[in-house]
Amino acid sequence: MSASILELRDVEAGYGPFRALFGVSLAVGAGEAVALVGANGAGKTTLARVASGLLAPSAGSVHIDGSEADQGSLPAWRFVRAGMMHAPEGRSVFATLSVEDNLALSFQRAFGRSGLADGLDRAYELFPRLGERRGQVAGTLSGGEQRMLSLARVLVESPRLLIADELSLGLAPMVVDQVFETLSQIRATGTALLIVEQQVGHALELCDRAAVLEHGLISWQGPTNEAGAALESRLFESRAPH
Amino acid sequence: MILASGFFEDLFRGILQGTPPGAVYALIALGFVLTYKTSGVFNLAFGAQAYISAAMYFKVHSVWGWPKWAALLVSVFVLAPLVGLVLERAIFRHLRTASAVSKLVVTIGLSVALPEIFNWAARFSAVAGRQITGIVPDGAGVYYDPFGVYRFNRDELAMMAVALAGTLLLAALFRFTMMGLSMRAVVESPRMTELSGINANRVSAFAWALSSTFAGMAGVLIAPRFNSLSSGDYFTLVIIAVAAAATGLLISLPRALLGGLGLGWFIAVFNTFLPGLADDHTWLRPFQENLTPSLPFVVLFAILVLWRAVGRQREASDPLAGVDPPPPALAALERHPKLTLFTRLFGVFFVTVVGLVVWFRADVLWMSLVTKAVIIALIYLSVTVITGMGGQISLCQGTFAAIGGFTVFQMADRFNMSVLAAALIGAALAAVVGALLSLPVLRLGGVWLAIATLAFAFFFDAVMVKFSWVGGGSTALLTGTQVPRPLIGPIDFASDRAFLVLAVVALVVVSVVVIQLREGTIGRTLAALRGSEVAAASIGISAARARIVAFAVSAAIAGLGGALLAMHQQNVNYALNFAPIVALFWLVVVVALGSRTVEGAIQAGAAFALFEPLILQGELLGWIVRGEERLPEFFPLSGNWRLILFGLMAMQFARHPEGLVEHGKRRSATRINGWLEAREARA
Numbered sequence: 074m075s076a077s078i079l080e081l082r083d084v085e086a087g088y089g090p091f092r093a094l095f096g097v098s099l100a101v102g103a104g105e106a107v108a109l110v111g112a113n114g115a116g117k118t119t120l121a122r123v124a125s126g127l128l129a130p131s132a133g134s135v136h137i138d139g140s141e142a143d144q145g146s147l148p149a150w151r152f153v154r155a156g157m158m159h160a161p162e163g164r165s166v167f168a169t170l171s172v173e174d175n176l177a178l179s180f181q182r183a184f185g186r187s188g189l190a191d192g193l194d195r196a197y198e199l200f201p202r203l204g205e206r207r208g209q210v211a212g213t214l215s216g217g218e219q220r221m222l223s224l225a226r227v228l229v230e231s232p233r234l235l236i237a238d239e240l241s242l243g244l245a246p247m248v249v250d251q252v253f254e255t256l257s258q259i260r261a262t263g264t265a266l267l268i269v270e271q272q273v274g275h276a277l278e279l280c281d282r283a284a285v286l287e288h289g290l291i292s293w294q295g296p297t298n299e300a301g302a303a304l305e306s307r308l309f310e311s312r313a314p315h
Numbered sequence: 316m317i318l319a320s321g322f323f324e325d326l327f328r329g330i331l332q333g334t335p336p337g338a339v340y341a342l343i344a345l346g347f348v349l350t351y352k353t354s355g356v357f358n359l360a361f362g363a364q365a366y367i368s369a370a371m372y373f374k375v376h377s378v379w380g381w382p383k384w385a386a387l388l389v390s391v392f393v394l395a396p397l398v399g400l401v402l403e404r405a406i407f408r409h410l411r412t413a414s415a416v417s418k419l420v421v422t423i424g425l426s427v428a429l430p431e432i433f434n435w436a437a438r439f440s441a442v443a444g445r446q447i448t449g450i451v452p453d454g455a456g457v458y459y460d461p462f463g464v465y466r467f468n469r470d471e472l473a474m475m476a477v478a479l480a481g482t483l484l485l486a487a488l489f490r491f492t493m494m495g496l497s498m499r500a501v502v503e504s505p506r507m508t509e510l511s512g513i514n515a516n517r518v519s520a521f522a523w524a525l526s527s528t529f530a531g532m533a534g535v536l537i538a539p540r541f542n543s544l545s546s547g548d549y550f551t552l553v554i555i556a557v558a559a560a561a562t563g564l565l566i567s568l569p570r571a572l573l574g575g576l577g578l579g580w581f582i583a584v585f586n587t588f589l590p591g592l593a594d595d596h597t598w599l600r601p602f603q604e605n606l607t608p609s610l611p612f613v614v615l616f617a618i619l620v621l622w623r624a625v626g627r628q629r630e631a632s633d634p635l636a637g638v639d640p641p642p643p644a645l646a647a648l649e650r651h652p653k654l655t656l657f658t659r660l661f662g663v664f665f666v667t668v669v670g671l672v673v674w675f676r677a678d679v680l681w682m683s684l685v686t687k688a689v690i691i692a693l694i695y696l697s698v699t700v701i702t703g704m705g706g707q708i709s710l711c712q713g714t715f716a717a718i719g720g721f722t723v724f725q726m727a728d729r730f731n732m733s734v735l736a737a738a739l740i741g742a743a744l745a746a747v748v749g750a751l752l753s754l755p756v757l758r759l760g761g762v763w764l765a766i767a768t769l770a771f772a773f774f775f776d777a778v779m780v781k782f783s784w785v786g787g788g789s790t791a792l793l794t795g796t797q798v799p800r801p802l803i804g805p806i807d808f809a810s811d812r813a814f815l816v817l818a819v820v821a822l823v824v825v826s827v828v829v830i831q832l833r834e835g836t837i838g839r840t841l842a843a844l845r846g847s848e849v850a851a852a853s854i855g856i857s858a859a860r861a862r863i864v865a866f867a868v869s870a871a872i873a874g875l876g877g878a879l880l881a882m883h884q885q886n887v888n889y890a891l892n893f894a895p896i897v898a899l900f901w902l903v904v905v906v907a908l909g910s911r912t913v914e915g916a917i918q919a920g921a922a923f924a925l926f927e928p929l930i931l932q933g934e935l936l937g938w939i940v941r942g943e944e945r946l947p948e949f950f951p952l953s954g955n956w957r958l959i960l961f962g963l964m965a966m967q968f969a970r971h972p973e974g975l976v977e978h979g980k981r982r983s984a985t986r987i988n989g990w991l992e993a994r995e996a997r998a
Binding site for chain 1: 493496497499500503504506507508509510511512513514515516634635637638639640641
């Protein structure tokens with residue numbers, strides 16, 4: 074197995090008195106694609122937040138390229154500079170900035186002033202709708218358009234590891250297909266993926282490995298071709314009355 | 316006099332005259348907008364920052380005799396950014412995702428504490444009549460008269476030039492630079508900015524250094540206009556400048572510039588024409604005399620209330636706010652039953668002991684201080700209702716209390732009415748004023764509501780108090796606003812002990828009312844509104860009705876408290892007890908210690924009235940070491956320490972926005988809970 078670019082070891086995390094993760098270990102190797110699946114409230118979003126430095130774990134450790142990230146204060150921007158990009162769930166855009174400013178904020182750092190125009194062009198090519206609304210304040214976009222904006226930022230930069238939370242939520246089926254196509258393209262360029270997705274079919278198709286999260290613990294992980302059976306028993310069983 | 320040419324000449328002169336003060340407002344408004352845009356903080360401490368630099372400039376130039384450029388360098392380009400960096404690191408970094416209202420409370424605390432801390436650290440004291448010399452050579456002595464109607468001096472020109480250049484430079488910073496974009500992004504969501512690979516801490520440190528430098532610059536430029544430096548003048552200027560900043564909704568720099576100038580022009584033109592009109596129409600005279608000083612506040616109130624865009628403006632919320640831990644529940648809800656029992660027993664024991672000591676041992680002074688603490692606690696319960704339960708900041712609770720006090724004075728003075736009946740009338744009157752005030756201001760968002768109520772408080776202070784039917788007018792000048800103590804049948808409350816009992820009874824009654832209100836429909840409605848106005852509306856809750864009730868009840872409690880305080884001191888003592896600044900102080904004390912519970916208000920009342928005599932004067936320590944002669948030499952401590960500690964309290968509050976008492980309670984409850992559970996597990 075290739076050396077992992079991001080590894081969580083026995084991570085526990087939560088919000089104030091509420092705990093969401095109870096000792097999770099997960100590694101993503103270079104160029105590897107991992108799908109994170111689980112029922113609502115299993116801790117998927119919390120895991121994505123820890124993996125991108127947004128949330129400091131209360132126990133356990135996070136390793137980037139084999140070296141431990143500073144415990145306690147894990148500024149997310151260091152993760153980004155190390156090549157980990159995170160597209161958070163929901164309408165994660167700067168509502169008071171224009172579409173173009175939202176993108177420029179990220180692209181200018183990644184591509185420099187000279188590469189900015191090129192990056193914007195690629196984003197508008199990917200989502201022409203954003204190009205039509207480049208001067209509009211992002212808060213006035215529809216939910217789906219805001220989602221596109223949030224994704225455009227990470228898809229264009231093709232980082233070393235892309236962490237995407239609820240990737241397809243709120244997007245039209247056609248756009249979802251397009252996003253997954255883009256994902257498989259940037260996968261081909263060597264970007265590793267950690268994807269939280271309710272559209273399990275799409276996610277498993279794209280990824281090599283799946284991890285199932287249940288009540289804050291990873292209950293199963295393995296190759297996606299074996300995941301079907303594991304998922305069936307875990308994701309759908311819980312619907313039955315105990 | 317030829318009317319037409321005279322009119323236009325007067326108008327033109329008025330406008331020119333209004334330009335220098337307009338530039339002052341513009342400078343402050345620009346700095347205010349800059350801070351808001353780059354840090355999201357509605358920074359009422361801006362005036363304090365400006366004061367610090369002006370005082371430092373004075374010290375370095377006039378006291379140490381350094382040249383002007385060196386004084387400017389030290390005060391504006393070294394000290395000011397340093398202050399900004401320290402504030403950011405120690406306080407505002409922790410508040411980045413806090414509510415606008417908690418940030419406001421912290422800045423109010425800082426606006427009181429910063430000048431005191433500076434004066435103490437730099438051993439600075441303003442000398443009356445010693446003015447600051449401006450930064451340009453011979454600034455006050457050389458005049459230019461471009462139009463032949465009004466002469467500008469060099470200081471004024473420098474101020475206007477800096478205001479204009481500042482607008483252009485800052486606008487360019489926001490429009491064309493990455494730093495400008497990053498600063499706006501950090502205000503909205505520091506976490507999202509970090510996800511773009513930008514170090515949010517560094518950006519906000521830069522933002523604070525920049526805006527603080529601007530504050531320092533403004534402070535030094537404005538200083539020559541004052542006879543002597545006082546932080547209060549700077550604070551008042553900031554409140555006025557908020558009107559100018561509001562015209563640009565706190566985000567537009569050019570509009571802040573124009574708003575400031577416009578305000579200066581409006582006031583100057585108004586002052587040019589009103590005296591003439593009042594000579595012709597005598598009925599205008601009382602308005603002319605009283606309205607002029609309050610005009611800025613009237614304009615501020617009018618802009619906030621009448622301009623609909625202000626009411627519609629909402630804070631942009633951080634999409635990643637969910638990463639923060641949720642606000643904790645009240646500590647009392649998490650307590651172990653045994654602990655609750657113990658706390659209650661201890662509370663009863665403590666209150667009994669204090670009561671007995673005060674009853675049998677206290678002298679006149681201490682009896683009076685304890686009574687004051689009880690009454691202040693009662694007034695603080697009005698903050699519990701409006702802020703703790705309603706989640707809204709009202710900065711005119713002092714005004715409501717003053718209405719109660721003045722009513723008792725007027726009723727007793729004019730109609731010889733029983734003061735207890737008059738106190739109830741005063742409370743009712745305050746409730747009516749509160750309800751009426753709430754109608755226009757309630758649709759404003761959190762911070763705007765606070766500022767509108769502050770404008771009302773300043774308006775009451777500048778205009779209403781001076782009327783003979785409110786503050787007593789010339790009668791008050793001669794004899795003071797005297798209020799007798801109540802008399803019920805055989806019980807004469809002129810005795811201090813009897814009055815203390817009356818105050819305690821009133822406090823208990825009001826506490827019960829507040830608790831009932833919190834547990835009842837109104838309390839639950841307000842709690843729902845605090846959580847989410849949209850969600851509350853979706854289940855059919857009317858925000859307006861619940862809030863009007865909260866405002867009225869809160870005003871009535873404050874009014875009753877004000878009446879009691881007036882009876883206690885046998886005088887209304889408006890300036891000492893109820894001036895707008897005092898009410899600001901109140902609010903910070905209650906909110907910082909805990910505005911959500913009755914205990915919080917009582918503890919805050921005790922802290923406000925007793926902290927200085929008990930702790931700072933060394934009374935408590937003296938009792939512990941048995942004898943005042945054994946006290947360390949530095950006792951009694953100066954009263955200024957109260958202000959400095961007050962600022963430190965505001966800083967602590969920044970870390971524990973639920974209130975310090977509440978925080979302490981939760982911490983000890985958690986510990987004792989753990990201990991009790993471990994013991995039960997062993998058993």
